Amino acid sequence: xxxxxxxxxxxxxxxxxxxxxxxxxRNWFIVEFHPNSLEDxxxxxxxxxxxxxxMVATYWEMAAALVNNGAIDLKLFxxxxxxxxxxxxxxxxxxxxxxxxxxxxxxxxxxxxxxxxPKSRQRVEFVRERxxxxxxxxxxxxxxxx
Numbered sequence: 001x002x003x004x005x006x007x008x009x010x011x012x013x014x015x016x017x018x019x020x021x022x023x024x025x026r027n028w029f030i031v032e033f034h035p036n037s038l039e040d041x042x043x044x045x046x047x048x049x050x051x052x053x054x055m056v057a058t059y060w061e062m063a064a065a066l067v068n069n070g071a072i073d074l075k076l077f078x079x080x081x082x083x084x085x086x087x088x089x090x091x092x093x094x095x096x097x098x099x100x101x102x103x104x105x106x107x108x109x110x111x112x113x114x115x116x117x118p119k120s121r122q123r124v125e126f127v128r129e130r131x132x133x134x135x136x137x138x139x140x141x142x143x144x145x146x
Contacts, residue, residue, distance in 0.1 A: 006072050010080050013063055017083075022059065025052035030086055034135045038097035057091070057107065060084045064109035068116075078117050088114050089127040 016022060028049055035041045044053050064084065067077045088110055091098065099106050114120045 001071060003076075006076055009066060009072050010076065013066075013081075016059065021051075022055060025055040026083070028052045029056040029090075030131075031134060031138055033090070034131070034138075035090065035094060038094060038101060041091075041094055041098055042101070056087060060087045061107055061109050064113035068109050068112050074113075074116055077113075084110060084113065085120075085123050085127045086131065089124045089131060092124065 017026070029052060033044060033049070033053065035044065041053075044050065060083070063072075063077075063081070066072045067074055088107070091107060092111075095107060095111070114124065117123070
């Protein structure tokens with residue numbers, strides 16, 4: 001695949017992320033979804049936010065599959081994306097339980113992409129710390145609106 005075709009795929013992925021429903025799903029996932037257990041994940045999967053959870057997870061799984069299968073160069077993808085680290089950082093601690101419950105294939109492409117990305121462990125830990133700060137702000141904001 002040519003570099004221009006890869007760039008076209010990157011731009012298409014960006015265009016998909018701009019979809020109004022996808023933006024709402026991504027916002028919910030980042031700001032409101034803070035799973036600590038398989039129960040939290042499963043409850044979200046069967047809640048009014050089910051479509052949001054599935055939309056975000058499958059979007060990044062699809063994007064990761066494009067990279068893992070050579071349609072997009074890892075370096076190019078890494079230089080133009082970062083949100084997939086948020087998805088992985090939130091779900092990685094739960095992956096063994098999620099996979100036992102929902103299937104071994106869950107987020108395998110995303111996991112491989114993260115593993116293949118330089119300095120991924122440091123980035124995952126950095127993102128986890130940022131997510132803790134976001135959750136603290138979200139909880140504090142919710143407490144003041146009640």
